[in-house]
Structures are given as structure tokens and as C-alpha cells.
Amino acid sequence: MNMPVLGRTMLALSLSAALFVPAVAHAETLSIWARASSSNAAQHMIDLWNASHEDKIELTTIPDNQMVTKLATSVQAGDVPDLISFDLIFMPDFMKAGFLTDLTDTLGADPNQAKVAQAFRDLASYDGKLYGTGFTPDVSILLYNKGLFTQAGLDPESPPKTVAELEKFAMQIKEKVPGAYGYYFSGSCGGCNIFTQAPMMWASGATLLPTSGDAPAMDGTGVKEVLTMLRNLWTAGAIPESAEADTGANFQATFETGTVGMQGSGGFAIAALKANHPEIDFGIAPLPGVNEGDASSFVGGDVIAVPKGSKNAAKAIEFIQWQLTDEAQLNALAKNLILPSRSDLADNEYFKAEPRYITTAKAVGIGKTPYAFKFNDMVNADQSPWLTMLQTAVFDGDIDGAIEAARETMRGIAAQ
Amino acid sequence: MAAANPAAATFVASEQGDAVSAVLRKYQGLFYVLPALVFVVLFVLWPLAQLVYLSLTDTSLLGGGKFIGLENYAKALEDKSFWRALGFTAKYTVFITPILMGLGFALALLTAPNRPLQQLTRGIIFLPVVIGIGSSSLLWFWLFDQQVGMFNRILVDIGLLSEPMVWFTKADPALLAVTISITWKVIGFGMLLFVAGIQSINGEIGEAALIDGGNYWQRVWYIILPLSLRVIMLTTLISVIGSMLAFDQFYIMTGGNPRGQTFTSVYWIYQNSFISFKLGYGAALSIILTLIILVFSTLQVILSNRSPQA
Numbered sequence: 001m002n003m004p005v006l007g008r009t010m011l012a013l014s015l016s017a018a019l020f021v022p023a024v025a026h027a028e029t030l031s032i033w034a035r036a037s038s039s040n041a042a043q044h045m046i047d048l049w050n051a052s053h054e055d056k057i058e059l060t061t062i063p064d065n066q067m068v069t070k071l072a073t074s075v076q077a078g079d080v081p082d083l084i085s086f087d088l089i090f091m092p093d094f095m096k097a098g099f100l101t102d103l104t105d106t107l108g109a110d111p112n113q114a115k116v117a118q119a120f121r122d123l124a125s126y127d128g129k130l131y132g133t134g135f136t137p138d139v140s141i142l143l144y145n146k147g148l149f150t151q152a153g154l155d156p157e158s159p160p161k162t163v164a165e166l167e168k169f170a171m172q173i174k175e176k177v178p179g180a181y182g183y184y185f186s187g188s189c190g191g192c193n194i195f196t197q198a199p200m201m202w203a204s205g206a207t208l209l210p211t212s213g214d215a216p217a218m219d220g221t222g223v224k225e226v227l228t229m230l231r232n233l234w235t236a237g238a239i240p241e242s243a244e245a246d247t248g249a250n251f252q253a254t255f256e257t258g259t260v261g262m263q264g265s266g267g268f269a270i271a272a273l274k275a276n277h278p279e280i281d282f283g284i285a286p287l288p289g290v291n292e293g294d295a296s297s298f299v300g301g302d303v304i305a306v307p308k309g310s311k312n313a314a315k316a317i318e319f320i321q322w323q324l325t326d327e328a329q330l331n332a333l334a335k336n337l338i339l340p341s342r343s344d345l346a347d348n349e350y351f352k353a354e355p356r357y358i359t360t361a362k363a364v365g366i367g368k369t370p371y372a373f374k375f376n377d378m379v380n381a382d383q384s385p386w387l388t389m390l391q392t393a394v395f396d397g398d399i400d401g402a403i404e405a406a407r408e409t410m411r412g413i414a415a416q
Numbered sequence: 417m418a419a420a421n422p423a424a425a426t427f428v429a430s431e432q433g434d435a436v437s438a439v440l441r442k443y444q445g446l447f448y449v450l451p452a453l454v455f456v457v458l459f460v461l462w463p464l465a466q467l468v469y470l471s472l473t474d475t476s477l478l479g480g481g482k483f484i485g486l487e488n489y490a491k492a493l494e495d496k497s498f499w500r501a502l503g504f505t506a507k508y509t510v511f512i513t514p515i516l517m518g519l520g521f522a523l524a525l526l527t528a529p530n531r532p533l534q535q536l537t538r539g540i541i542f543l544p545v546v547i548g549i550g551s552s553s554l555l556w557f558w559l560f561d562q563q564v565g566m567f568n569r570i571l572v573d574i575g576l577l578s579e580p581m582v583w584f585t586k587a588d589p590a591l592l593a594v595t596i597s598i599t600w601k602v603i604g605f606g607m608l609l610f611v612a613g614i615q616s617i618n619g620e621i622g623e624a625a626l627i628d629g630g631n632y633w634q635r636v637w638y639i640i641l642p643l644s645l646r647v648i649m650l651t652t653l654i655s656v657i658g659s660m661l662a663f664d665q666f667y668i669m670t671g672g673n674p675r676g677q678t679f680t681s682v683y684w685i686y687q688n689s690f691i692s693f694k695l696g697y698g699a700a701l702s703i704i705l706t707l708i709i710l711v712f713s714t715l716q717v718i719l720s721n722r723s724p725q726a
Contacts (some may be wrong), residue, residue: 068477068690068693069477069690072477072478072479072693075479076479093478093693094478096478097478097479098479099478099479188671188673188674189671240562240563241562241582241585242561242562242563242582242585244582244585244674245582245583245584245585245590245670245673245674247670247671247673249557250561250563253563253564254563257563257564374692376691376692376693377691377692380691381687381691381692382671382672382673382676382679382687382691383497383672383675383676383679383687388675391675
């Protein structure tokens with residue numbers, strides 16, 4: 001069959017065009033893994049991105065306690081997601097292990113990166129290089145029950161400003177309000193307590209976790225002051241008996257019973273209490289230090305990074321930079337009453353109607369996160385030196401011995 | 417070429433056919449077990465060999481790892497926490513096994529006859545077996561809760577407790593709480609195996625005993641129990657192995673507390689492998705635990721083989 005020259009030319013051009021066009025306009029689908037506790041915030045961010053970009057992002061939620069194993073095995077198997085969002089506390093270990101892509105030249109040059117909370121910038125740096133940034137932060141604060149404050153004769157608008165005041169208020173609630181407790185903490189949860197008790201210690205200048213075998217550990221008066229305060233409250237019965245065995249399962253549930261005056265908690269508590277317990281009139285305050293004005297906080301939450309071996313690294317970095325823009329921080333996070341990771345956006349239009357969010361957002365700016373390798377060994381493990389110290393000091397009463405033992409064990413771990 | 421002498425060709429072919437048949441006959445059994453053998457080699461022996469190798473290295477979950485010989489095993493011998501966990505696991509096993517066997521057998525005696533009420537009861541008792549152990553542990557964790565736990569409330573209402581107690585601040589109440597939850601969860605499985613054992617006993621033996629004037633308890637003691645011994649041994653073996661490998665229920669309900677007193681061996685292996693990232697050391701602990709279980713299982717199998725058959 002003969003075809004006219006013109007026809008053959010047109011056909012060839014059409015075929016070429018057909019081959020060429022998709023190569024230019026081909027949209028990618030990027031994969032991201034996020035741990036369960038931050039997947040809600042991550043989904044808001046992804047939805048906003050997907051609504052305005054041709055490249056799409058698909059979220060896979062990983063149970064919190066499986067993230068480390070999953071990432072480690074996937075990197076070693078060479079089958080990684082394009083992006084990963086995980087607990088920032090693991091950044092030092094992951095960066096050191098070489099699991100993450102160096103973003104110094106791209107993200108490091110982004111002006112928005114300089115506005116990200118200091119804690120995220122510190123934790124995402126290793127050996128002078130940058131490997132990630134803030135994604136879905138959370139921060140520890142002091143949560144208090146205004147109703148119980150009033151019943152105990154305390155001013156509900158004046159939360160404690162020092163550790164001593166916290167103890168005094170807690171005792172007063174225990175004495176004046178039948179069936180109520182002054183304070184609560186999860187006595188068998190290392191992670192919960194580094195989040196809520198540690199800031200009260202380092203607000204007073206304490207250094208907690210060592211970075212090497214001869215570095216300071218559990219150093220500073222704040223450590224003993226806070227442990228003594230907890231011990232006094234425990235012996236006075238101002239802390240519920242169930243606290244000793246709580247592995248974190250009741251971290252929030254006990255306060256929700258309305259019988260606890262104060263407890264260290266996280267910014268996430270605001271939305272949860274408003275939604276599930278509108279009957280509880282609660283306030284938010286910075287975690288106090290030994291002296292007035294020493295307030296601090298633990299900046300937790302998730303960082304975002306690109307695992308080594310990501311098949312769409314360039315586009316993944318594009319997403320990371322986009323999520324730091326005003327548009328993403330305000331419309332995906334703040335609008336949904338989630339903390340932005342940029343400190344300069346703490347005071348935003350969405351938080352104005354709920355001043356408690358401004359308190360938490362500002363805490364991101366004053367808070368910090370310990371930079372330590374083997375954080376799990378030192379803090380999270382069920383028999384970690386950090387947890388053992390708290391338990392021995394508070395429940396057994398040997399405060400000095402507990403601090404000394406923790407110091408020695410932590411240095412041993414850091415030296416490995 | 418062969419076509420030049422068809423008879424010779426047929427003879428050669430026939431000779432070859434016989435040889436092939438002989439080979440096939442010789443290895444026929446092997447061919448039958450080959451699929452299972454391949455499965456076992458791929459999914460049991462090969463991973464086991466890898467585990468043994470891993471236990472001889474200092475591999476971390478974060479990568480790397482070099483051969484260090486028996487260092488991990490030497491370290492394990494001095495690891496007080498591991499031996500304490502192993503001791504607690506043995507205590508748990510010794511505590512829960514008689515309960516599971518005794519109660520399971522009693523329930524089997526009650527529900528063995530194939531009458532509608534007994535069949536329904538069997539079904540109800542067996543129901544928790546199909547629930548995941550993680551879900552059931554979580555359920556019981558909240559039932560035991562001091563503030564909102566229904567189990568605590570019931571104990572107070574019937575006068576066994578003066579006020580709701582915290583079950584997980586002391587090792588013994590924690591062990592009791594886990595035992596109650598696991599008994600509820602798995603008792604149906606043992607019962608079902610015992611029912612199968614009881615039902616397989618020749619009915620004529622029971623009838624003969626009845627004619628001889630044997631009462632119910634005599635028939636249970638002298639006929640049902642001895643003739644169910646193999647099933648009892650098998651069920652005990654399964655139960656003991658399950659208890660020695662206990663993890664989920666303690667991970668969810670006690671978190672190893674108070675102060676690590678309810679860590680089981682597997683929980684400690686998990687802590688080392690996935691919390692402290694020491695995969696090599698965790699592998700060595702796993703091998704030690706496997707060997708211990710192997711010794712006990714072998715003993716039980718030997719005893720089981722000496723029992724009379726129904």
C-alpha cells in the first residue's frame with residue numbers, strides 16, 4: 001500500500017509528537033511515609049499540594065514504633081519512599097547511618113529554612129550538612145484544669161511560674177478538692193517524661209543527655225529540683241497511684257477524667273480536649289523552671305527528609321521547600337489548628353481566636369530537643385537510665401543515687 | 417541412524433525407559449516430599465542459618481556489622497536482664513500451663529458430648545481464640561484499668577476488692593492479670609484438642625466400665641485421662657512453647673513493668689534488636705532461647721511417645 005508523501009510525513013510527525021509530549025508533561029506520583037501520630041497533619045499538607053500540583057503525593061501511614069525498623073530495612077534493601085516523615089529525635093542516628101540525602105545545597109539555600117524553629121534546624125544537621133527540616137511539629141506545655149484551680153482557691157489565670165509554685169499549687173488542689181489530684185505524669189514512659197519533665201530541668205540550665213562518654217550528663221540543679229518536686233507530690237498522694245504503672249497509655253486519659261489539676265502535655269491536647277471534653281475548662285502555660293522566667297519546652301514532632309535511594313529526589317526536595325512556604329504553613333497547618341514549623345508564623349490569623357495555640361506556637365521558639373545518638377537506649381527503652389532514674393527517685397526516694405546511676409549508665413551508652 | 421535397526425532401537429529405548437523408571441521408583445518418595453522440603457529449606461532452614469550467622473556479628477539495625485565470633489554469646493551469659501527475663505518467662509509458663517491444661521480439660525469433659533447445648537458452649541468458649549492476641553490484650557488492659565476498667569468495677573461490686581486496684585505496679589498482680597487475659601483468650605483451643613482426644617476414645621471401653629459399675633469420676637480417672645494422655649502431652653507442648661515465646665500480652669499490658677520485672681525473654685530480645693538496634697546481639701539471644709525451647713520440647717516429645725494410645 002502506497003501512502004502519499006504528505007500523509008507519511010504527517011504520520012511520522014504525529015507519532016513523534018505522541019512520544020515526545022508525555023515525556024515532557026509526565027506527572028509523577030511521589031510516595032511518603034509518615035508515622036501514625038503525625039499522619040493527620042501530613043495529610044492536610046499533602047491534600048493542599050495535590051490540589052495545586054500536577055505531581056501527586058501518596059501517603060502511607062506507618063505505626064509509630066515500626067518506623068525505625070521499616071526505614072532501616074528499606075534503605076538496606078534499596079526500596080525506599082521518596083519522602084519520609086519521622087520523629088525528629090531519630091535524626092542524629094539516621095544522619096550518622098547515612099540513610100538520608102544531603103540537602104545542604106538546595107534546602108540550605110532556601111530563605112524559609114532560616115525561619116524554621118531552631119530545634120529542627122539543629123536536629124537536622126550533622127557534620128556541617130543539612131538533611132531535613134521541620135514538617136509537623138509538636139511541643140510540650142503545662143496543661144491545667146481551671147475548674148480545679150478555682151475550687152482550690154487558686155487564680156485560674158495564674159498558672160505556676162516556677163517548679164516550687166507548681167508543687168505548692170498541686171498540694172493545694174489535693175488538699176482542697178476532694179477526690180482530685182494535683183499533678184500527673186506517666187511513671188513508666190521514658191518518652192513521655194523527656195517530653196514533659198525534662199524541659200523543667202533544662203529550663204534551669206541542666207544538661208541531660210551526654211553526646212560522648214566524658215560529656216556532662218544529668219548535670220545541673222534543675223535535675224534534682226524537679227525530681228524532688230515529683231517525689232514530694234508522690235509521697236503526699238498528690239499524684240494518682242496509677243501513674244507508677246502508666247506506660248503512656250493513660251498519658252492523656254487521666255487528665256480527661258477531670259480529676260487532675262496539672263500535667264505536662266503537648267499542643268495536641270488542645271484540639272483533643274476541645275473536641276472530646278468541652279466540659280473541661282483548661283489552660284495552657286509554658287513548663288516552668290526553677291526560677292521565674294526559666295520556662296522551656298521540648299520541641300517534638302516530625303522532620304521531613306529524603307531517604308537515600310529516592311527515585312524522585314528532585315521533586316521530593318521541591319515538596320520539602322514548598323511545605324515551608326507561607327501558603328503551605330498557614331493553609332495546611334495553621335488553618336487546621338496545627339502548629340507551623342516556622343517560628344515567624346506562630347502569631348497567625350487562625351490562632352487569634354484561640355490564644356492557647358499562640359502559647360504553644362511560641363513554645364516552639366523557646367523549646368529545644370536533645371541532640372543525642374542512641375536516644376532510644378538512653379530514654380525510650382523500657383529500662384532506660386532516664387526512666388530508671390525517674391522511677392527510683394520518685395517512687396523509691398533515692399534521688400541522689402538515681403541521678404548518679406543514670407549519669408554513669410548514660411555515659412557508658414554514649415561511649416559505645 | 418537408529419532407524420537402520422528398529423529392533424535394536426526399541427531395545428535401547430526400552431532399556432533407557434526401565435532405567436528412568438528405576439530412578440523414578442527409587443526417588444519417588446523424595447519427589448513427593450520435595451515441595452515441602454523446598455518450603456522448609458527456604459523459609460525455615462535458610463533464615464535459621466542466617467540468624468546463626470547474624471548472631472556471630474555485631475550488626476546494627478542501622479547497618480554495618482562485622483564478624484565477632486562468639487562475643488555476643490559471651491555477653492549474653494553475663495546479661496543479668498536476659499536471665500531475669502528468662503526466669504520470669506519460666507515462672508509465667510509454670511504458672512499458666514496447669515491452669516490452661518486443667519481448665520481446658522475440665523471444659524472438654526463438660527462439652528465433649530455432641531449435643532446442641534454442648535456444641536453451642538464449645539463455640540462460645542472457642543470464640544476468643546479467633547481474636548488477635550494484640551486486640552485481646554488491649555481489651556483486657558482497659559478492663560483492668562483502675563479508673564475506667566469494668567473488671568475492676570465488677571470485683572468491687574461483688575466485694576472482692578474494697579476499691580479499684582492498680583494491677584500493674586507490682587509484678588505478681590501484673591502476672592495474674594496477664595494470666596487471666598490469656599486464659600480467656602486461648603482456653604478454647606486446648607479445650608477443642610481435648611474434646612477431639614476424648615471423642616476418639618472407643619465408646620465400648622466406656623460402656624464396659626459402665627457395666628462394671630464404674631462411676632463418672634472413675635471413668636474419667638481410669639479411662640478418659642490415660643487414653644487422652646497423648647493429646648494432653650501434645651497440648652501441653654504447644655502451650656509451653658507458646659508461653660515461652662510470650663511477648664504481645666506483656667508488651668501491651670505491662671510494658672515490662674514494674675521496673676522490668678515482667679520482661680519476658682522475647683520482649684528483651686525485641687528491646688535489644690529494635691529499640692537498641694543491636695540485631696546481632698538480639699540474634700544470639702534468640703538462638704539461646706531456641707535451644708532452651710528445643711531441649712524442653714524434645715523431652716516432652718519423648719514422654720509423649722511413651723504414653724498409651726487411645
